[in-house]
Every structure is written in C-alpha cells, then in structure tokens.
Amino acid sequence: MGPFEQLQAQLAEDMAAVNELIRTRMASKNAPRIPEVTAHLVEAGGKRLRPLLTLAAANLCGYRGDHHVLLAATVEFIHTATLLHDDVVDESAQRRGRPTANLLWDNKSSVLVGDYLFSRSFQLMVETGNMQALGILANASAVIAEGEVLQLSVAQDLATSEDTYLQVVRGKTAALFAAACEVGAVIADAPGIHQKALYNYGDALGIAFQIVDDLLDFGGSAAVMGKNIGDDFRERKLTLPIILAVAKADGLERDFWKRTIEKGQQYEGDLEHALKLMKAHGTLEATRKKALSWAAMAQDALEPLPDSGLKSSLKDLADFVVSRLV
Amino acid sequence: MGPFEQLQAQLAEDMAAVNELIRTRMASKNAPRIPEVTAHLVEAGGKRLRPLLTLAAANLCGYRGDHHVLLAATVEFIHTATLLHDDVVDESAQRRGRPTANLLWDNKSSVLVGDYLFSRSFQLMVETGNMQALGILANASAVIAEGEVLQLSVAQDLATSEDTYLQVVRGKTAALFAAACEVGAVIADAPGIHQKALYNYGDALGIAFQIVDDLLDFGGSAAVMGKNIGDDFRERKLTLPIILAVAKADGLERDFWKRTIEKGQQYEGDLEHALKLMKAHGTLEATRKKALSWAAMAQDALEPLPDSGLKSSLKDLADFVVSRLV
Numbered sequence: 001m002g003p004f005e006q007l008q009a010q011l012a013e014d015m016a017a018v019n020e021l022i023r024t025r026m027a028s029k030n031a032p033r034i035p036e037v038t039a040h041l042v043e044a045g046g047k048r049l050r051p052l053l054t055l056a057a058a059n060l061c062g063y064r065g066d067h068h069v070l071l072a073a074t075v076e077f078i079h080t081a082t083l084l085h086d087d088v089v090d091e092s093a094q095r096r097g098r099p100t101a102n103l104l105w106d107n108k109s110s111v112l113v114g115d116y117l118f119s120r121s122f123q124l125m126v127e128t129g130n131m132q133a134l135g136i137l138a139n140a141s142a143v144i145a146e147g148e149v150l151q152l153s154v155a156q157d158l159a160t161s162e163d164t165y166l167q168v169v170r171g172k173t174a175a176l177f178a179a180a181c182e183v184g185a186v187i188a189d190a191p192g193i194h195q196k197a198l199y200n201y202g203d204a205l206g207i208a209f210q211i212v213d214d215l216l217d218f219g220g221s222a223a224v225m226g227k228n229i230g231d232d233f234r235e236r237k238l239t240l241p242i243i244l245a246v247a248k249a250d251g252l253e254r255d256f257w258k259r260t261i262e263k264g265q266q267y268e269g270d271l272e273h274a275l276k277l278m279k280a281h282g283t284l285e286a287t288r289k290k291a292l293s294w295a296a297m298a299q300d301a302l303e304p305l306p307d308s309g310l311k312s313s314l315k316d317l318a319d320f321v322v323s324r325l326v
Numbered sequence: 327m328g329p330f331e332q333l334q335a336q337l338a339e340d341m342a343a344v345n346e347l348i349r350t351r352m353a354s355k356n357a358p359r360i361p362e363v364t365a366h367l368v369e370a371g372g373k374r375l376r377p378l379l380t381l382a383a384a385n386l387c388g389y390r391g392d393h394h395v396l397l398a399a400t401v402e403f404i405h406t407a408t409l410l411h412d413d414v415v416d417e418s419a420q421r422r423g424r425p426t427a428n429l430l431w432d433n434k435s436s437v438l439v440g441d442y443l444f445s446r447s448f449q450l451m452v453e454t455g456n457m458q459a460l461g462i463l464a465n466a467s468a469v470i471a472e473g474e475v476l477q478l479s480v481a482q483d484l485a486t487s488e489d490t491y492l493q494v495v496r497g498k499t500a501a502l503f504a505a506a507c508e509v510g511a512v513i514a515d516a517p518g519i520h521q522k523a524l525y526n527y528g529d530a531l532g533i534a535f536q537i538v539d540d541l542l543d544f545g546g547s548a549a550v551m552g553k554n555i556g557d558d559f560r561e562r563k564l565t566l567p568i569i570l571a572v573a574k575a576d577g578l579e580r581d582f583w584k585r586t587i588e589k590g591q592q593y594e595g596d597l598e599h600a601l602k603l604m605k606a607h608g609t610l611e612a613t614r615k616k617a618l619s620w621a622a623m624a625q626d627a628l629e630p631l632p633d634s635g636l637k638s639s640l641k642d643l644a645d646f647v648v649s650r651l652v
Contacts, residue, residue, distance in 0.1 A: 030493065031475040085441060089434040108415040108478055111437055115411060116471035118441070122448055122464035131455055138448035145442035149357040152434055167356065 147171015
C-alpha cells in the first residue's frame with residue numbers, strides 16, 4: 001500500500017462523509033445544467049488530495065467534531081471551481097483523461113458552474129461558524145486568482161525569472177494546499193505553532209507537487225497523466241525546465257526559444273529539440289532536485305507536531321508526490 | 327434633484343468611504359493585469375446602486391458603526407465580478423457605453439479578475455466578523471450563479487413560462503438587491519421583522535429594475551442605456567415582452583418566433599416585426615404594468631419600518647426605477 005492509499009485508509013470514514021457532502025451539495029434543483037456538469041466532474045474522480053490534507057491536519061491536531069468535513073468539502077469545491085475556470089482559460093480539451101466540461105457543454109457553463117461551486121464553498125464555510133477558517137480560505141482564493149492572472153500576464157515572456165515562476169506556483173497550487181492544511185489545524189483549535197507548521201507543510205508540498213507536474217509534462221506518459229507530453233511546450237508555458245534552459249542559452253538557442261515560445265512558431269521536431277537542449281543543460285535534473293528539496297522542506301515543517309501515524313503518513317506523502325520522478 | 331441623487335446626498339459621506347475602499351481593495355500588487363482591468367471598470371462608473379442600498383438600510387436601522395461600508399463594498403465587488411463573467415458568457419462588446427474588458431483584454435482576464443474580485447468580496451465580509459451577513463451574501467452568490475445557469479439552459483426555448491422568467495430575474499438581479507438591503511439591517515442588528523422588510527423591498531425593487539431593463543431593450547435610447555435597441559432580440563433572449571407575445575401568438579406568429587428566437591435566423595426588418603407583434607398584443611404595456619406593480623410592492627414592503635427621510639427616499643427610488651417607462 002502506497003503512502004496515499006495509507007492516508008486514505010486512515011481517514012476512510014471522514015472521507016466517506018466528505019464525498020457524501022460533495023455529492024449532495026453539488027446538486028441544484030433550480031438549474032438542471034448544474035448537476036449535469038458537476039456529475040461529470042465527480043465521475044471523473046480526481047484524487048481528492050486537498051480535502052484529505054484538511055482531514056489529516058484536523059485529526060493530527062486531535063479534532064473531535066465534524067466541521068472538518070465541511071472544510072474538506074469546501075477545499076474540494078474551491079479546487080473544482082478553479083479547474084472549471086482554468087479549462088476555459090487554457091482552452092483545454094482534456095482533463096483527467098476525459099473531455100473537459102467546456103468542450104462537452106460550453107465555456108459559459110464552465111464559468112457559471114464554477115461560480116456556483118465557489119459560492120457553495122463559502123456557504124459550507126459559513127456552516128462551520130469559524131471566522132478564522134473563512135478568512136484563510138478567502139485569502140487563499142484571492143491568491144489563487146492572482147497567481148492565475150500573473151501566469152497569464154507573464155505567459156510567453158522569456159524574461160520570466162525563477163522567482164516569478166515560484167510566485168505563480170505558490171498562487172495557482174500551493175496556496176490551496178497550505179490553506180487546506182492550515183484550516184484543519186484551525187478548526188481543531190491547535191496552538192499557533194502547529195497551525196503555522198501545517199501551513200508551511202502544505203505550502204512546500206504544493207510547490208513540490210506543481211514542479212513535479214511541470215516536469216512530468218516533459219517526460220510522463222499520457223496514460224498516467226491524462227495529458228500528453230509537451231502540452232506545456234505547445235501552449236508556450238514557461239515552466240521551470242524551460243526557464244532554466246533559457247538562462248543558459250547561447251545566441252542560437254535563444255533564437256529557438258524566441259521562435260517557439262515567444263512567437264509561437266512551432267514545427268515538427270521542435271519539442272524533441274527543446275528536450276535535447278534541456279537535457280544538454282541539465283535543467284530537467286536541476287528541476288527534479290528542486291522538487292526533492294521542497295518535499296524535504298515539507299517534511300521538516302512537520303517537526304513541531306507530536307509524532308503519530310498520521311504525521312508519518314504526511315511525511316511519506318511528500319516522498320510520494322516526488323516519487324514519480326525517481 | 328431626483329430620488330437617486332437625493333439618496334446619494336443623504337449618504338454622501340458613507341459613499342465616499344465605500345468608493346475609497348473599492349479603489350484600494352481592487353488593486354493587486356502581485357498581478358499588474360488586475361488593477362488595469364479593475365481601473366477600467368471603476369472609470370466606467372456605474373451607479374453604485376447596490377452599495378447605496380446597503381448604506382441606506384443600515385442607516386435606516388440606526389446603525390452607528392463602520393462595517394456597513396465593508397458590506398457595501400462587498401456587494402459592489404460581487405456585482406462587478408458577475409458583470410465581468412456575464413460579459414464573457416454573453417460575448418458582449420459594450421458595457422456602460424464602453425468596450426467590455428473581455429474585448430479590451432481577453433476572456434481569460436475577465437474570468438480570472440472576476441474570480442479575484444469575488445474572493446476579495448469574501449475577505450471584506452470576513453473583516454466585519456458578522457457570520458449572518460456572510461451567510462446571506464454567500465447564499466445570494468449561489469442564487470445569482472443558479473439564475474445565470476438557468477437563463478443559459480432555457481435560452482431560446484419558446485416554452486419558457488413567465489414563472490421561469492421570474493425565477494431567472496430573481497436569481498440574476500433581485501437576489502443581490504435583496505441581500506444588499508438585508509445585510510444593512512443585519513449589521514445594524516435590527517429586529518427580524520425589519521430585516522425581512524428590507525429583504526422584501528430589495529427583492530421587489532430588483533425584479534422591477536430587471537423588468538424595466540428588459541422592456542427598455544425594446545424602446546430605450548442607446549445613449550441612455552449604453553446598449554442598442556433590440557440587443558436581447560438579436561441575442562435571442564426570452565424576456566417578458568416576448569414571452570407574453572409568444573403566449574398570444576397565432577400559427578404564423580409562432581413560426582416567426584420559432585425562426586427568429588429558436589433557430590436564430592434573423593433578417594432585416596425582423597426586429598421591427600417583433601415590435602409590431604408585441605404592440606399588437608399589448609405585451610409591452612402589460613410588461614410595463616408588471617414593473618409598476620413590483621415597484622408598488624417594494625414600497626409596501628417598507629411598511630413595518632419607522633418613517634424617516636431615508637425611508638421616503640427608498641420609496642421614491644422604487645418610483646424612479648420604473649420612471650424611465652413613463
């Protein structure tokens with residue numbers, strides 16, 4: 001049993017409650033299109049990693065109520081809403097190996113059903129009566145949107161630095177990982193140092209997760225990923241392996257990146273050439289090391305928390321997130 | 327001085343605080359695209375009718391703090407977020423007489439900046455510490471999204487009933503009017519009967535407002551409206567004047583509506599013919615009467631509240647909303 005399955009087993013009862021809550025709250029009796037779209041998303045599955053983090057954090061901090069279930073569902077709703085909007089923004093055709101909602105219905109439905117889920121997420125939070133948790137997740141939502149807008153405005157800009165990349169990754173991915181962990185500690189009324197520890201764990205885990213995702217785009221298999229190798233390259237996204245390669249490029253290589261990423265003129269064999277350049281400069285390996293380093297930071301962040309089976313599982317999860325790279 | 331200007335004068339100090347708050351909170355130092363888009367929206371102006379309702383309701387209920395300013399800004403942020411998303415959904419090119427954000431930048435920016443403003447609105451609410459107000463505005467947001475999705479799925483369906491139209495209008499417009507009024511009473515800790523009265527006022531006012539908007543689409547001037555006559559017809563939107571005309575249509579007329587609305591085959595002279603049919607069946611006049619009746623209901627709803635200058639202004643506002651029809 002892998003670390004992810006172990007965590008699922010440890011939290012099976014709570015997770016069943018979360019899934020039931022997601023199922024009932026995604027429906028809408030007033031607008032039939034909503035359950036059609038959300039059912040498509042629910043059936044597509046997804047790992048439910050973020051709500052699992054909330055449940056793990058709450059339990060790790062000794063929580064005994066049932067409001068962590070509401071917060072875990074909230075986190076998944078926010079995530080699903082951002083996926084719906086991302087697919088519109090990226091004009092994606094596939095998500096988790098299935099056609100996206102914007103392709104099956106239309107962009108309009110994806111925008112509005114995303115808005116609906118986002119509103120529902122705040123309704124769930126209100127039910128907890130916990131203003132601190134509300135503040136954390138409202139902040140995270142704002143940071144996510146900022147990260148996505150930042151990604152949009154630096155897209156195809158070869159001058160994008162590693163710092164800017166990190167800021168985008170923190171926004172679009174790590175903010176929700178960090179908030180998911182933190183609210184689990186907050187609902188358990190854990191001491192500030194434990195809240196902060198879990199926030200830091202989620203932040204580092206999220207960064208590791210996204211770096212791995214960006215790296216796998218140049219080396220994973222479509223079957224595992226639900227997307228094809230080189231999608232980011234074709235969409236002219238400046239992820240870390242390319243940013244590092246651009247930094248080391250000579251004049252000719254720079255021309256290549258300018259043409260393919262900035263101007264978007266891509267021809268047969270360009271992806272292969274991009275991979276060759278990244279390998280020549282060792283940027284795939286350098287990116288892999290960064291991911292491993294963030295995973296190690298995630299593990300270190302848990303230090304202040306008392307040892308327990310769940311703490312071990314969270315540590316193992318950090319290894320697991322980068323294990324696809326080994 | 328008209329009733330709207332009178333209300334603005336009565337609440338000038340509070341409204342200045344709201345405008346300042348909107349200005350500062352719309353910015354984002356992390357993603358420069360955000361202030362570009364939001365500045366465009368702020369410059370475009372808009373009447374700020376909804377935040378004015380919140381301020382009026384709070385003051386009418388004797389509120390003495392400053393959290394009503396936060397809630398008023400919240401309401402305007404939610405409204406602005408829905409406008410950004412609406413323009414994407416409707417593929418609009420003009421709003422308030424200026425090019426829309428989706429035209430000036432792109433749909434992606436409109437979706438994401440809308441998400442950002444929506445998140446910011448929840449941050450503002452959290453600052454009030456008032457969980458009841460949060461619940462009301464979270465519910466309103468969900469109802470707005472449901473209304474928009476419902477409108478999408480009944481679009482171009484000639485079988486759309488007046489009831490369904492009302493449900494759409496309640497969702498897309500009246501829900502935020504009602505919530506804007508209700509939270510003003512809630513933050514003032516007004517008795518339940520006053521909260522309910524202000525909710526009912528906002529609900530009826532919002533319905534009157536939207537019916538008038540739909541009616542003016544067949545008779546306002548582009549200069550006043552910031553949109554052109556017949557836009558809804560060209561976009562095949564089933565608003566009340568058409569719904570009532572379809573209900574009274576004979577076989578030939580039904581074929582006309584089927585062709586122009588259901589199939590979307592519109593030619594030169596069709597708008598004029600549609601207007602002729604609506605006039606022949608008196609549906610513009612019948613729609614006008616419905617708007618007047620909702621305005622009267624809005625005024626009646628204020629009955630339980632003690633008489634005051636603000637109460638008179640709110641009553642006059644209901645007249646003003648439908649006055650463009652006289």
